[in-house]
Amino acid sequence: MTDVRLDKICKTYGTVEVLKDIDLSIEDGEFCVFVGPSGCGKSTLLRMIAGLEEITSGDLSIGDRRVNSLSPKERGIAMVFQSYALYPHRTVRGNMEFGLKLSRMDRREIDARIARAAKMLQIEPLLDRRPAQLSGGQRQRVAIGRAIVRDPTVFLFDEPLSNLDAALRVETRREIAALHEKLGTTMIYVTHDQVEAMTLADKIVVLNDGAVQQVGTPLELYDTPANLFVAGFIGSPRMNLFAGEAGPEGIVTASFGTLPRPDGPLPEGNVTIGIRPENLHLTSEGGARARVTLVEHLGNEILVELALADGQKAVAQGPRNHCPTPGDSVGVTIGSEPLHLFDGLGRRIETRSP
Amino acid sequence: MSRISHLQSPRAQALILLAPAIGIYTIFAIWPMIEVVILSFQRWNGLDADRVWAGLENYRYIFADDPVYWIAFKNTVIWTVLSVIFPPLVGLLLALGLNEKMFARGAMRAIYYLPVIIAPIAVATMWRWMYDPFFGLFNQIMTGMGLQGWIQDWLGDRDVALYSMFIAYIWQHVGFSMVLFLAGLQGVDRSLVEAARIDGASRWQVFRYVTLPALQVTMTIVIVLSTISSLKAFDIVYGMTGGGPAQSTQMLAMWAFTQSMQIFDFGRGSAISVTLLLITLAVVVPYLRWSQKREDAAR
Numbered sequence: 001m002t003d004v005r006l007d008k009i010c011k012t013y014g015t016v017e018v019l020k021d022i023d024l025s026i027e028d029g030e031f032c033v034f035v036g037p038s039g040c041g042k043s044t045l046l047r048m049i050a051g052l053e054e055i056t057s058g059d060l061s062i063g064d065r066r067v068n069s070l071s072p073k074e075r076g077i078a079m080v081f082q083s084y085a086l087y088p089h090r091t092v093r094g095n096m097e098f099g100l101k102l103s104r105m106d107r108r109e110i111d112a113r114i115a116r117a118a119k120m121l122q123i124e125p126l127l128d129r130r131p132a133q134l135s136g137g138q139r140q141r142v143a144i145g146r147a148i149v150r151d152p153t154v155f156l157f158d159e160p161l162s163n164l165d166a167a168l169r170v171e172t173r174r175e176i177a178a179l180h181e182k183l184g185t186t187m188i189y190v191t192h193d194q195v196e197a198m199t200l201a202d203k204i205v206v207l208n209d210g211a212v213q214q215v216g217t218p219l220e221l222y223d224t225p226a227n228l229f230v231a232g233f234i235g236s237p238r239m240n241l242f243a244g245e246a247g248p249e250g251i252v253t254a255s256f257g258t259l260p261r262p263d264g265p266l267p268e269g270n271v272t273i274g275i276r277p278e279n280l281h282l283t284s285e286g287g288a289r290a291r292v293t294l295v296e297h298l299g300n301e302i303l304v305e306l307a308l309a310d311g312q313k314a315v316a317q318g319p320r321n322h323c324p325t326p327g328d329s330v331g332v333t334i335g336s337e338p339l340h341l342f343d344g345l346g347r348r349i350e351t352r353s354p
Numbered sequence: 355m356s357r358i359s360h361l362q363s364p365r366a367q368a369l370i371l372l373a374p375a376i377g378i379y380t381i382f383a384i385w386p387m388i389e390v391v392i393l394s395f396q397r398w399n400g401l402d403a404d405r406v407w408a409g410l411e412n413y414r415y416i417f418a419d420d421p422v423y424w425i426a427f428k429n430t431v432i433w434t435v436l437s438v439i440f441p442p443l444v445g446l447l448l449a450l451g452l453n454e455k456m457f458a459r460g461a462m463r464a465i466y467y468l469p470v471i472i473a474p475i476a477v478a479t480m481w482r483w484m485y486d487p488f489f490g491l492f493n494q495i496m497t498g499m500g501l502q503g504w505i506q507d508w509l510g511d512r513d514v515a516l517y518s519m520f521i522a523y524i525w526q527h528v529g530f531s532m533v534l535f536l537a538g539l540q541g542v543d544r545s546l547v548e549a550a551r552i553d554g555a556s557r558w559q560v561f562r563y564v565t566l567p568a569l570q571v572t573m574t575i576v577i578v579l580s581t582i583s584s585l586k587a588f589d590i591v592y593g594m595t596g597g598g599p600a601q602s603t604q605m606l607a608m609w610a611f612t613q614s615m616q617i618f619d620f621g622r623g624s625a626i627s628v629t630l631l632l633i634t635l636a637v638v639v640p641y642l643r644w645s646q647k648r649e650d651a652a653r
Contacts, residue, residue: 071554073551081545087564103554
């Protein structure tokens with residue numbers, strides 16, 4: 001069993017608290033993604049699991065061992081770095097066997113492991129080259145290969161795709177997913193890209209300001225974001241957020257009039273209404289009036305940026321057949337998908353369908 | 355109009371920027387070098403109007419008859435070997451220490467670098483005082499500690515003078531190596547160090563397999579520059595011992611100077627200088643080629 005458990009993990013640099021009371025449990029074989037904006041502490045958290053950063057307080061266990069004071073090697077982890085971190089003066093083979101040689105592994109076993117990993121990653125022809133002679137994608141494979149040969153109990157990835165171009169990123173992302181499928185090893189993956197998080201993860205951990213905002217499957221985060229931060233962070237384009245006031249008749253908004261009260265308890269007072277762009281529809285008549293400020297073509301669909309009557313901006317995503325031009329006046333209506341409601345503190349208000 | 359555009363071409367601008375330096379180098383570096391080579395085949399006392407052609411006589415003399423040349427040669431070799439080993443080694447150790455996060459790191463770096471900016475002749479004078487057998491710092495300290503047995507005539511004993519002088523030389527030059535190594539260490543990719551730690555490398559193994567290879571270029575530069583500066587060691591000898599006692603600290607640069615400026619035999623002095631020049635070129639030319647190749651490769 002190589003689950004990873006974090007119990008009240010804190011990290012401070014001097015008086016600056018970068019991670020506060022992180023509780024988390026990652027199950028054996030799970031693909032867990034830490035996602036959040038720059039500076040949210042996700043990389044620091046990963047590096048603490050790796051043993052590259054000291055844990056200020058709290059307990060970290062891998063399997064059933066508490067590993068706080070163990071060296072990276074003793075933790076049985078392998079890590080893939082954003083910069084690949086390949087030893088420049090060693091060949092691909094030299095890079096892959098370095099750790100195994102240090103642990104005095106039998107030569108035949110080393111060769112067998114390298115052959116297996118090289119085959120899996122299709123880097124066999126590259127084994128005698130040096131990193132400088134490889135493309136970015138090839139370097140990334142070698143970095144993954146170096147992790148695989150160590151046969152770790154947990155793989156750690158620190159933004160492994162950020163240095164690749166867009167096409168290669170999608171391809172490598174798939175390969176990492178396939179690798180996880182094949183190896184079934186616990187993987188922890190850090191990214192700031194919510195698309196990577198959504199496509200790869202069994203479980204996503206959204207971090208902001210050094211605290212966990214929400215933990216859940218990709219769809220849970222998309223369908224029921226726990227707070228305004230997660231609502232804004234997960235989903236592209238971003239969820240539209242409108243201010244409203246909950247009263248006995250319904251929710252009063254500036255642009256969309258009074259929306260019906262959803263079922264379930266709804267505290268009265270200021271609320272924020274979240275509507276995904278695909279749930280805003282353009283009409284020629286009726287609905288809230290808005291002016292089109294920008295149209296972006298995605299190919300099969302269009303994104304329309306709108307300025308509502310009260311000046312607020314919104315984005316609608318829809319089919320390309322009714323394509324307005326900037327400057328047009330259009331009507332906007334809310335679709336049938338459930339609305340997301342957040343209270344004055346930004347926490348989700350649990351509702352059933354409206 | 356067309357004249358202005360001529361002046362604005364990159365080639366013309368390069369020439370304008372280089373011209374003063376080319377002029378100065380020709381007058382003060384290239385011409386004297388040619389002059390020394392010519393002089394080495396002549397006999398001249400520095401005053402006479404005409405110089406007499408002597409062929410290879412000066413060379414024959416310094417190699418075969420000069421009682422000091424080979425002593426100076428041997429001392430220069432010892433000096434160079436020591437200079438290639440110790441200042442870079444101590445500089446590397448200091449750089450490794452001062453690369454760690456620690457209290458007053460910046461101030462310590464400045465202090466260790468300070469001797470580099472002191473004029474060598476001032477360093478020589480300072481250390482001569484400190485080495486003074488009766489009033490000098492070292493012997494005073496040893497007397498104070500009851501170590502009278504260790505007291506030496508640091509610069510007066512022909513078995514220790516060269517090494518005493520070398521200590522002063524290390525003190526002055528270590529900062530130079532240290533600064534280059536610090537710059538080199540800053541270029542060591544942190545994630546490589548971390549990757550090695552995850553691969554299970556100990557501190558020593560990280561140094562041996564990651565830091566040291568990454569410092570290869572810096573190391574070449576430091577060693578070559580140390581060699582060059584040790585070959586031309588003159589001012590420290592001039593200021594501390596003048597080559598004595600009994601020529602035990604005599605070196606090629608100093609001996610060339612003595613032959614020319616004190617014995618007034620410019621022919622022999624030049625011949626000695628030419629031998630030193632050839633030794634130096636044997637180090638510098640491969641180095642320049644290597645660095646040129648690296649620069650081209652980096653493009």
